[in-house]
Amino acid sequence: MQRLTIILILGVCGLWSGNTLAQQKPPVARILIVVGPSNHPPGSHEVAAGARVMQHCLNTSSNMPHVRAEVVYEWPKNETKLDAADTVVFIGDTFPPNRFPGSDAILAKLGSMMNRGCGIVCVHYATGLRATDVADDGEHPLLHWMGGYFATRCPHHQSIAKIYPAAKIIPAAPEHPVSRGWKEFTLHDEPYINNYFGKDENRLAANVTALATSMLPPEAPQREVVSWCVQRDDSGRGFGIVMPHFYRSWKIKDLRTFVLNGIAWTAGQNVPESGVQSELPGLVKFRPDSVEPIARPKKP
Numbered sequence: 090m091q092r093l094t095i096i097l098i099l100g101v102c103g104l105w106s107g108n109t110l111a112q113q114k115p116p117v118a119r120i121l122i123v124v125g126p127s128n129h130p131p132g133s134h135e136v137a138a139g140a141r142v143m144q145h146c147l148n149t150s151s152n153m154p155h156v157r158a159e160v161v162y163e164w165p166k167n168e169t170k171l172d173a174a175d176t177v178v179f180i181g182d183t184f185p186p187n188r189f190p191g192s193d194a195i196l197a198k199l200g201s202m203m204n205r206g207c208g209i210v211c212v213h214y215a216t217g218l219r220a221t222d223v224a225d226d227g228e229h230p231l232l233h234w235m236g237g238y239f240a241t242r243c244p245h246h247q248s249i250a251k252i253y254p255a256a257k258i259i260p261a262a263p264e265h266p267v268s269r270g271w272k273e274f275t276l277h278d279e280p281y282i283n284n285y286f287g288k289d290e291n292r293l294a295a296n297v298t299a300l301a302t303s304m305l306p307p308e309a310p311q312r313e314v315v316s317w318c319v320q321r322d323d324s325g326r327g328f329g330i331v332m333p334h335f336y337r338s339w340k341i342k343d344l345r346t347f348v349l350n351g352i353a354w355t356a357g358q359n360v361p362e363s364g365v366q367s368e369l370p371g372l373v374k375f376r377p378d379s380v381e382p383i384a385r386p387k388k389p
Contacts, residue, residue: 115155116155117155117156117157118155118156118157118175118176118353118356118357118358119157119159119173119174119175119356120147120156120157120158120159120174120175120176120177120178120352120356121158121159121161121165121170121171121174121176121177121178122140122143122144122158122159122160122161122177122178122180123161123164123177123178123179123180123181123185124136124137124140124160124161124162124180124181124185125179125180125181125182125183125184125185125188125189125215126181126182126185126188127181127182127214128182129182130382130383130384130385131377131378131379131382131383132335132336132337132377132378132379132380132381132382132383133334133335133336133382134182134213134214134334134336135336135377135378135379136180136181136182137160137162137376137377138336138372138375138376138377138378139180139212139333139336139339139375140160140178140180141160141375141376142339142345142369142372142375143158143178143180143212143348143349143352144158144159144160145367145369145374145375146345146349146365146367146369147349147352147353147365147367149367149368150349150365150366150367151366151368152361152363152365152366153349153353153358153361153365153366155358156353156356156358158352163189164185164186164189164191164195168198171198171202172202174202174207175207175208175355175356175357176207176208176209176210176326176352176355176356176357177199177202177207177208177209177210178209178210178211178212178352179209179210179211179212179215180211180212180213180215181214181215182214182215182217183214183215183217183218183219183222183241184211184215184216184217184218184222184231184238185215186199187218187219187222196230199230199234200230203230203234203321203323203325204323205323205325206323206324206325206357207325208325208326208327208328208354208355208356208357209234209235209325209326209327209328209355210327210328210329210330210351210352210355211231211235211238211328211329211330212330212333212348213279213281213330213331213332213333213334214239214334216235216237216238216239216281216284216329216330216331217238217239217240217241217248217281218231218238218239218240218241218243219241219242219243220242220243220244223240223243223245225244225245226245226288227240227243227245227246227285227287227288232285232286232287233319233321234319234321234325234327235317235319235327235328235329236286236293236294236296236297236317236318236319236327236329237284237285237286237287237293237297237314237317237329238284238285238329239281239284239285239331240284240285243285245285246283246285247283248281248282248283248284248285249281249282249283249306250279250281251279251282251306252277252278252279252334253277253278253279253280253305253306253307254277255275255276255277256275256276256277256278256280256303256305257273257274257275257303257304258273258274258275258276258280258301258302258303258315258316258332258343258344259273259301259302259303259304260272260273260300260301261298261299261300261301261302261314262298262299262300265298265300265318266350266354266359266360267300267318267328267347267350267351267354267360268300268350269350269360269361269362269363269364270346270350270360270361270362270363270364270365270366271342271343271344271346271347271350271364272343273343274341274343274344276332276333276338276341276344277335277338278332278333278334278335278338279332279334279335280303280305280313280315280331280332281315281331282303282305282306282313282315283313284313284314284315284317284329284331286314286317293314293317294319296319296320296321296322297317297318297319298317298318298319298320299314299316299317300316300317300318300328300330300347300351301314301315301316301330301347302314302315303315315330315331315332316328316329316330316331316347316351317329318351318354318355325355326354326355326357327355328351328352328354328355330347330348330351332344335382336372336377336379336380336382337372337380337381337382339369339372340369340372342367342369345367345369346364346365346366346367347364349364349365349367350364350365352365353365
């Protein structure tokens with residue numbers, strides 16, 4: 090009888106102390122959004138404002154309460170943020186780690202993050218690598234971390250950047266978690282085509298999944314992969330999406346859900362069946378130079 094009493098008391102103490110599985114709070118997924126340099130005219134790219142859009146949508150999502158996104162505007166000098174990140178999201182004119190000062194050290198640190206299973210996401214031009222970034226045969230760590238990239242002015246491969254008035258974005262892997270809660274949509278934007286997925290006749294590697302395709306260009310349409318993901322051997326995940334170019338495209342809810350799903354998935358989160366839900370106030374709230382694109386004046 091005495092022994093039974095002790096067990097009961099310990100059980101009650103365990104309940105009061107919050108140590109039961111039922112009372113434990115799920116860990117918070119840390120998402121680090123890194124803004125790289127950009128030199129595009131107002132209304133296009135708007136990388137800082139676009140980062141703030143993603144941050145707002147993740148931090149206020151009605152069905153993803155256990156994620157916390159932070160935006161930084163340079164590569165963090167304090168490695169605490171990097172070591173705590175479950176996934177790192179890049180937005181900028183080409184892959185920001187290659188544009189920041191000290192790129193070799195940054196790529197090395199990023200490599201150690203990937204080795205521990207950290208996720209990686211690149212949005213639009215941040216998927217891009219230049220000839221000066223890659224080996225002659227196209228080799229670059231991003232090819233393995235994310236499964237592919239946009240090759241800009243590279244001798245081994247040349248992807249294509251062109252604005253299309255009505256590009257139809259079609260889900261390519263309906264059963265994948267990143268495909269939850271969004272449907273086919275059409276946008277006036279610049280989804281890159283002929284993206285690079287390695288030397289094997291541009292076929293995706295076995296661990297890479299095409300998430301969305303588009304029949305482009307309109308004059309000679311073929312099925313182009315415009316978003317993809319990878320499940321890496323190090324347990325980490327990568328997600329690439331080659332839009333949006335225009336800042337106003339963030340208003341498209343299906344596009345936002347698609348991007349947010351990819352971020353949550355790379356952070357190791359369970360994507361809700363309805364997708365990551367977000368409500369977006371007016372885009373001006375996020376301080377772009379312009380919501381609508383403004384062309385630069387032509388040089389005389």
